[in-house]
Amino acid sequence: MNRTVSPDAPNSLPRRRMLTGSASALAAAGLAGWSSGALAQTAAAAAPKPLPAYVDWKNAKALIVHSNNTMETKRSAYGTSVITPSDQLYVRNNLPPPNPSILDDRDAWTVAIEGVKNPRTLTVGELKGMGLETTAMVLQCSGNGRGYFPSKPSGTLWTVGAAGCVVWSGVPVRAVVEALGGVAAGNPYMTGTGGEVLPEGLDPKSIMVERSVPTAAMEDALLAWELNGEPIPLAHGGPLRLIVPGFTGVNSVKYIKRLAFTPKESDAKIMASSYRLTPPGEKAGPDKPSIQDMSVKSWINSPLPEDGTLKAGKALIEGIAFGGITAVKSVEVSIDGGKNWKPARFIGPDLGKYAWRQFVAEVELPAGTHTLASRATDVKGLIQPEARVENVRGYNNTSWSDHAITVTVA
Amino acid sequence: MNRTVSPDAPNSLPRRRMLTGSASALAAAGLAGWSSGALAQTAAAAAPKPLPAYVDWKNAKALIVHSNNTMETKRSAYGTSVITPSDQLYVRNNLPPPNPSILDDRDAWTVAIEGVKNPRTLTVGELKGMGLETTAMVLQCSGNGRGYFPSKPSGTLWTVGAAGCVVWSGVPVRAVVEALGGVAAGNPYMTGTGGEVLPEGLDPKSIMVERSVPTAAMEDALLAWELNGEPIPLAHGGPLRLIVPGFTGVNSVKYIKRLAFTPKESDAKIMASSYRLTPPGEKAGPDKPSIQDMSVKSWINSPLPEDGTLKAGKALIEGIAFGGITAVKSVEVSIDGGKNWKPARFIGPDLGKYAWRQFVAEVELPAGTHTLASRATDVKGLIQPEARVENVRGYNNTSWSDHAITVTVA
Structure with missing residues (x-):
């Protein structure tokens, strides 16, 4: 096994379709300039792309750059230290990030709190005096695992x-709400609006980032200013991000400008028809389930096919497992494509119900070709399924079969 | 409160004596070239120094560069996310690090395991197949807090x-020892030897990094290849570092080349006379207590004097607390220099007995000048002391009084 991300290691992941859904949408909206990287790469899809300037502090060796706004962590780069370091964390922005000057005075950033008894606009500086909590959690894009859908849905083929396991610090939303008199009656939704600058001449609803989750999700939600011990970088939503643990990344709204408790879900496109679990052949819309809370999932990070031919004998299978909206309880591994399973062992610190756990299992690998798989179970007894739930946009892929890998042993 | 490490923020910490003990020693040994940065700075002690090339990936805004081999995290940079990101983690090397080429093939690095029934030299690649564990822990230099000794002992005036709270991954030392038949009889010490290249013409014992700890410490020790989710950087001991949780940093030997179970402590200078708790006026030597396990300590990271004048009223006091060799149980804060104490609350995930916890306490700060202090207690009931233990080299400063800060409120 070789965990080292070598500077010379070729990008051994399969080539992907490079014109992402969001790039197409922007092009259609006349905003191609916003994603020039994404469009330019259609001409040279094979070459590894450099990091865009706003994330030039990231570890290029650990990332696959799909476009200016979409980069994923290499499976070989995850390591075994629970926390995903920020410089290896994936990036997925629905819109280009705001001007970096919004970080010049982080404490001056404002967020309007609405739908509470005493609505107010608060600065980050004021929020910092209202409470503090720190939460470790899996941040995962709704479309993670989309690349395993044979239908190759539009969108980045992650x-x-x-996904990453990261630590956020900020003020609990419930503390802010309490300070403002509580949620006003008749508001079952917590709606966050991002602070991206929207282009003129377009219907804002068609492009803005505005997501609604059940108001109950505020119990564990944060208005966060810190990621992994540092002020939140621009790429990850600094100076202030709404964090909704257990929910997919899109629900944790970046550059949050407005946090409103509302009688209805947002009617912005990103809420009304995007991020919906739409069965094949049907049309997305508010009647379809919104992509919100995550469910139990795991995958193996070592060994990997790119490690080359392994030596027969004892091997350690390592990976990560998480429960999503609930805690993970256990994980099993298989070396025969899921015919037989044996328990794996969690290692390292338990960072709480929303974090992932690392696992390790010792197996005997005889010579031959083997399909290695992992399958997690959450504390409610829900078992990671063998099959994905087919849907038009390729969301919520938790299939253990899709995440299995094949290795060769001599 | 302003947690942001602003690019324009002046380094508001007091100026320190810049010719460090290790730089002096090297100069005396004719090795001035090894620490040119440290010596050059005596000419321009006031100007903030740039990061040395081998740590140019670090966050310069979060660090105070004392010399080429000594850099500390700014108190204002700690944040509240439990983990200290690697790019903010302090650096303290007893010798200049080896050539970076030792990282070219990390899995090929070898370590000799001696004093076991079946001694063997193992590669990192082999170690990776022998077991895996992940441990979060406080890494702290023996001299952290030395800057508060009025005697200004030689050595970096940290x-x-x-100090930082970091996550290491590697193989448990006990798993390696078991695989090699167990510790051979009559070896009460575990002695680690660093792989730094020693100059010719000097007695190696006078300069080598070789430390002994009780063999019992192997129970929780690791041979680690990963720090905070990434291969260990050169500055922190990669490709392989001995990790001894609960002990001061010097005992976690970098670039480890030899791990021996030995009948006696090493007679290298760094073990025999350096890192000894020597009372004022006495001479360091093997009869004095070795600096090994850490004890209960805490300090406040916010607010800080450099935040300027605070507004009267409610304030959150935030900081970190750890037990060292044992777990921390609780922490209190005082706003009157230790006359009265009130309990603070731990926040965020508990990463295990060797990690630190973050705390927060809500207080009322009237106008005036206040001395803020924190005082931790470990699970065995040991309370962080008011006074430091005076010693020649300024080790093990856990005094709550020394770590107190004075803020102005209007």
Whole structure:
């Protein structure tokens, strides 16, 4: 096994379709300039792309650059230290990030709190005096695992790398709400609106980032200013991000400008028809389930096919497992494509119900070709399924079969 | 409160004596070239120094560069996310690090395991197949807090910043030892030898990094290849570092080339006379207690004097607390220099007995000048002391009084 991300290691992941859904949408909207990287790469899809300037502090060796706004962590780069370092964390922005000057005075950033008894606009500086909590959690893009859908849905064809386990610090939303008199009656939704600058001449609803989750999700939600011990970088939503643990990344709204408790879900396109679990052949819309809470999932990070031919004998299978909206309880591994399973062992610190756990299992690998798989179970007894739930946009792929890998042993 | 490490923020910490003990020693040994940065700075002690090339990936805004081999985290940079990101982690090397080429093939690095029934030299690649564990722990230099000794002992005058809470992954030492038949009889010490290249013409014992700890410490020790989710950087001991949780940093030998179970402690200078708790006026030597396990300590990271004048009223006091060789149980804060104490609350995930916890306490700060202090207690009931233990080299400063800060409120 070789965990080292070598500077000379070829990008051994399969080539992917490079014109992403969001790039297409922007092009259609006359905004191609916003994603020039994404469009330019259609001409040279094979070459590894450099990091865009706003994330030039990231570890290029650990990332696959799909476009200016979409980068995933290489499966070989995850390591075994629980936390995903920020410089290896995936990036997925629905819109280009705001001007970096919004970080010049982080404490001056404002967020309007609405739908509470005493609505107010608060600065980050004020929020910092209202409470503090720190939460470790899996941040995962709704489309993580989309690359395993044979239908190759539109959108970035992520494999496992649009996920990380990170630590956020900020004020609990419930503390802010309490300070403002509580949620006003008749508001079952918590709606966050991003602070991206929207182009003129377009219907804002068609492009803005505005997501609604059940108001109950505020119990564990944060208005966060810190990621993994540092002020939140622009790429990840700094100076202030709504964090909704247990929910897919899109629900944790970046550059949050407005947090409103509302009687209805947002009617912005990103809420009304995007991020919906739409069965094949049907049309997305508010009647379809919204992509919100995550469910139990795991995958193997070592060994990997790119490690080359393994030596027969004892081998350690290592990976990560998480429960999503609930805690993970256990994980099993298989070396025969899921015919037989044996328990794996969790290692390292338990960072709480929303974090992932690392696992290791010792197996005997005889010479031959083997399909290695992992299958997690959450504390409610839900078992990671063998099959994905087919849907038009390729969301929520938790299939253990899709995440299995084949290795050769001599 | 302003947690942001602003690019324009002046380094508001007091100026320190810049010719460090290790730089002096090297100069005396004719090795001045090894620490040119450290010596050059005596000419321009006031100007903030740039990061040395081998740590140019670090966050310069979060660090105070004392010399080429000594850099500390600014107190204002700690944040509240439990883990200290690697790019903010302090650096303290007893010798200049080896050539970076030792990272070219990390899995090929070898370590000799001696004093076991079946001694063997193992590669990192082999170690990776022998077991895996992940441990979060406080890494702290023996001299952290030396800057608060009025005697200004020789050595880097660290305040709080020669410490971090980090995550290591590697193979448990006990798993390696078991695989090699167990510790051979009559070896009460575990002795680690660093792989730094020693100059010819000097007695190796006078300069080599070789430390002994009780063999019992192997129970939780690792041979680690990963720090915070990435292969260990050169500055922190990659490709392989001995990790001894609960012990000061010097005992976690970098670039480890030999791990021996030995009948006696090493007679290298760094073990025999350096890192000894020597009372004032006495001479260091093997009869004095070795600096090994850490004890209960805490300090406040916010607010800080450099935040300027605070507004009267409610304030959150935030900081970190750890037990060292044992777990921390609780922490209190005082706003009157230790006359009265009130309990603070731990926040965020508990990463295990060797990690630190973050705390927060809500207080009322009237106008005036206040001395803020924190005082931790470990699970065995040991309370962080008010006074430091005076010693020649300024080790093990856990005094709550020394770590107290004074803020102005209007």
